[in-house]
Each structure stands twice: as C-alpha cells, then as structure tokens.
Amino acid sequence: MTIQLDRTRRSFALDEAVAILARTPAAIDALLRDLPEAWIAAKEGDDTWSPFDVVGHLIHGERTDWVQRARVILEHGEAVPFDPFDRFAQFAASQGRTLASLLDEFAAARAQNLRELAALRLTDADLDRRGRHPALGVVTLRQLLATWVAHDLDHLVQISRVLAKLYSDEVGPWRAYLRIISGAQG
Amino acid sequence: MTIQLDRTRRSFALDEAVAILARTPAAIDALLRDLPEAWIAAKEGDDTWSPFDVVGHLIHGERTDWVQRARVILEHGEAVPFDPFDRFAQFAASQGRTLASLLDEFAAARAQNLRELAALRLTDADLDRRGRHPALGVVTLRQLLATWVAHDLDHLVQISRVLAKLYSDEVGPWRAYLRIISGAQG
Numbered sequence: 001m002t003i004q005l006d007r008t009r010r011s012f013a014l015d016e017a018v019a020i021l022a023r024t025p026a027a028i029d030a031l032l033r034d035l036p037e038a039w040i041a042a043k044e045g046d047d048t049w050s051p052f053d054v055v056g057h058l059i060h061g062e063r064t065d066w067v068q069r070a071r072v073i074l075e076h077g078e079a080v081p082f083d084p085f086d087r088f089a090q091f092a093a094s095q096g097r098t099l100a101s102l103l104d105e106f107a108a109a110r111a112q113n114l115r116e117l118a119a120l121r122l123t124d125a126d127l128d129r130r131g132r133h134p135a136l137g138v139v140t141l142r143q144l145l146a147t148w149v150a151h152d153l154d155h156l157v158q159i160s161r162v163l164a165k166l167y168s169d170e171v172g173p174w175r176a177y178l179r180i181i182s183g184a185q186g
Numbered sequence: 187m188t189i190q191l192d193r194t195r196r197s198f199a200l201d202e203a204v205a206i207l208a209r210t211p212a213a214i215d216a217l218l219r220d221l222p223e224a225w226i227a228a229k230e231g232d233d234t235w236s237p238f239d240v241v242g243h244l245i246h247g248e249r250t251d252w253v254q255r256a257r258v259i260l261e262h263g264e265a266v267p268f269d270p271f272d273r274f275a276q277f278a279a280s281q282g283r284t285l286a287s288l289l290d291e292f293a294a295a296r297a298q299n300l301r302e303l304a305a306l307r308l309t310d311a312d313l314d315r316r317g318r319h320p321a322l323g324v325v326t327l328r329q330l331l332a333t334w335v336a337h338d339l340d341h342l343v344q345i346s347r348v349l350a351k352l353y354s355d356e357v358g359p360w361r362a363y364l365r366i367i368s369g370a371q372g
Binding site: 007020024026030035039041043045133140149154158161166169178179180 | 216229328346356360
C-alpha cells in the first residue's frame with residue numbers, strides 16, 4: 001500500500017472500490033426515479049446522451065464489460081483480448097423501456113456482479129494480472145476495477161451536468177457562478 | 187410557457203424545480219454515507235472542497251440563502267439587497283461534525299425549506315418579481331429558484347468529480363476514455 005501523501009490521489013483498495021460500486025445505483029435512482037419525462041430525456045446537444053441513455057449504457061456495462069473482462073484476464077491473461085465494448089448498445093436495448101425498469105435492472109445487475117466479484121476472492125497478486133484491451137493494449141486487473149469505479153462517477157457527473165444545463169438560461173446572471181453552466185473548469 | 191424546441195433547455199416550472207430539489211439530498215446521501223474517510227475528505231488540490239465540505243456548504247445555503255432570499259424579494263423587491271453569502275462558513279460550522287450528522291441536517295433543512303416554499307403559494311407573477319443581488323444586480327425570483335436547482339446539481343457534479351479523480355493514476359491507460367480524469371469537455 002502506497003502512503004497517501006495528499007488527499008488528491010488514492011491507491012486502489014478492493015473494499016473501497018466495492019463501497020463506491022455498491023452505492024452508485026442507489027444514488028442514480030434517488031436522483032432520477034419519477035422525474036418528469038423532459039428531465040430524463042434531456043440532452044446536451046446532438047450525439048450526446050440523456051440520463052435515460054446513460055442508465056442503459058451502465059446496464060450494458062454490467063452485462064458485457066467489467067466482471068466479464070475480469071474473467072478474461074484471470075482465465076487468459078494477455079493471450080485473449082477483451083471483446084470490444086459497444087457504446088451504442090443501449091439505444092436498441094432501452095427502446096420501449098421505462099426508466100424505472102432500467103433503474104431496477106441496473107441495481108440488480110450491479111448487485112449480482114458484486115457478488116460474483118466477491119466470489120473470485122481476488123488477492124493483491126491477482127490485481128497485478130494483465131490482460132489485453134483491444135485498443136489500449138496491456139492493462140491490469142487493478143486498472144480495470146479502478147476504471148469501473150471512475151466510470152460510474154464519470155456518468156454521475158454527466159447525468160448531473162445534463163440536468164443542470166437545462167436551466168442554463170433560466171438562472172440569468174447567476175450563470176457566472178455556476179461552473180457546470182459557465183463551462184469553467186474547477 | 188415557452189415551447190421546448192429541443193431537449194437542451196427547459197423553461198422554469200416550479201413543480202419540476204421542486205422535484206429536483208427534493209431528490210438531491212437523498213442522492214448525495216446514497217453516494218456518500220458510510221464511505222471510507224479518505225473518500226469523504228478527498229480534494230482536487232489546495233483551496234478546493236472535499237465532499238464533506240460540500241455538504242456543509244449545502245447546509246449553509248439552506249440556512250441563509252435560497253428561501254431567505256425569496257422572502258427578501260417578496261417583502262422588499264429591489265429595495266433591499268440580499269445579504270452576501272459566506273462561501274466559507276462550512277469550515278467552522280462543520281468542525282468536529284460527522285458526515286452522517288451533516289447529511290441528516292441537510293435533508294431535514296431541505297425538507298423544511300420545501301415546506302416553506304410550498305406555503306408561499308407562488309404564482310407566475312410572483313416568479314417575475316425582482317430583487318437585488320449584492321454583486322450581480324437585479325435578479326428575478328424565478329432565476330433564484332432555477333439557480334437553487336442548478337447549484338445542487340453543480341455540487342453533485344463536484345462531489346462525483348472529486349471522488350473519481352482519486353483514481354486518476356489507478357485507471358492506467360483508461361484515463362484517455364474518462365472525461366472527468368482526462369479533463370476533456372463533454
């Protein structure tokens with residue numbers, strides 16, 4: 001374990017990663033369930049995703065990405081590259097679904113994946129094992145699991161940002177103080 | 187009501203604003219409660235706020251900002267400027283507190299403020315009423331309430347971003363795909 005010199009970086013720890021992964025479905029549910037349709041369908045522009053689209057994308061990750069790729073690393077190492085991830089699968093898969101049913105499916109799929117992850121009883125040596133990403137090349141199991149965490153949070157940022165931007169005009173002069181809307185990095 | 191021409195902007199509607207304001211405390215609670223201390227105290231650098239700091243800031247807003255400023259507008263219009271908001275009050279006020287107690291306080295204060303807001307029985311004409319911000323000048327009650335919503339979401343973005351950045355190094359080559367970490371605008 002690396003000594004933490006400041007509060008801006010954290011060494012990967014499996015129990016901490018799981019603590020985040022276990023919480024994000026409930027956080028997204030608390031934010032989105034039963035919101036008016038216009039908010040669920042909000043977008044930032046053409047070729048951007050709505051909160052509804054993002055939940056579908058997160059489900060597709062649970063089905064095809066994180067734990068499945070962990071198994072590929074453990075079984076095949078660098079010999080077998082991961083299947084490419086389909087970033088657009090949710091547009092067909094979510095067709096005709098309600099947000100409520102997507103939120104339920106995401107929570108259930110995540111819970112199942114965390115059970116499967118626990119059953120792998122990963123050691124520190126396992127976390128160092130290497131696999132092959134079809135575009136990025138060699139990656140470790142630790143990097144895969146850290147990315148699962150950051151990916152959840154990245155999409156929680158996205159959902160919150162898309163919603164906030166709906167009021168870009170309505171906030172009037174306050175837009176100067178709101179970093180999401182003004183676009184200032186912070 | 188303005189016709190919505192696309193999905194990127196939304197005219198202010200009080201019931202929709204309340205729908206968001208009622209959800210954010212639970213979303214933040216679901217994300218943060220009982221997380222390991224290092225995550226609660228995470229920062230992006232000097233003079234930036236941790237998730238713990240942000241919750242204290244949100245409480246201070248409930249105590250001194252949104253509904254209080256709405257009352258100033260309704261009672262005094264442009265004649266009496268709002269009291270300036272103290273962006274650093276939480277550093278003293280949260281001293282020695284637990285995150286759990288701050289989350290509880292935020293949820294209770296928000297619920298109370300939404301009850302007070304409902305009791306005002308605001309009309310569309312009320313939403314057009316004008317007040318005076320000490321720095322920004324003339325603003326409307328509608329802009330104040332829209333900002334309350336966007337401000338919640340701006341800080342949910344911030345909390346999620348601070349947490350994600352802890353794994354900036356641990357994600358390895360995947361950092362290119364994670365917009366929070368790569369800094370790409372999206």
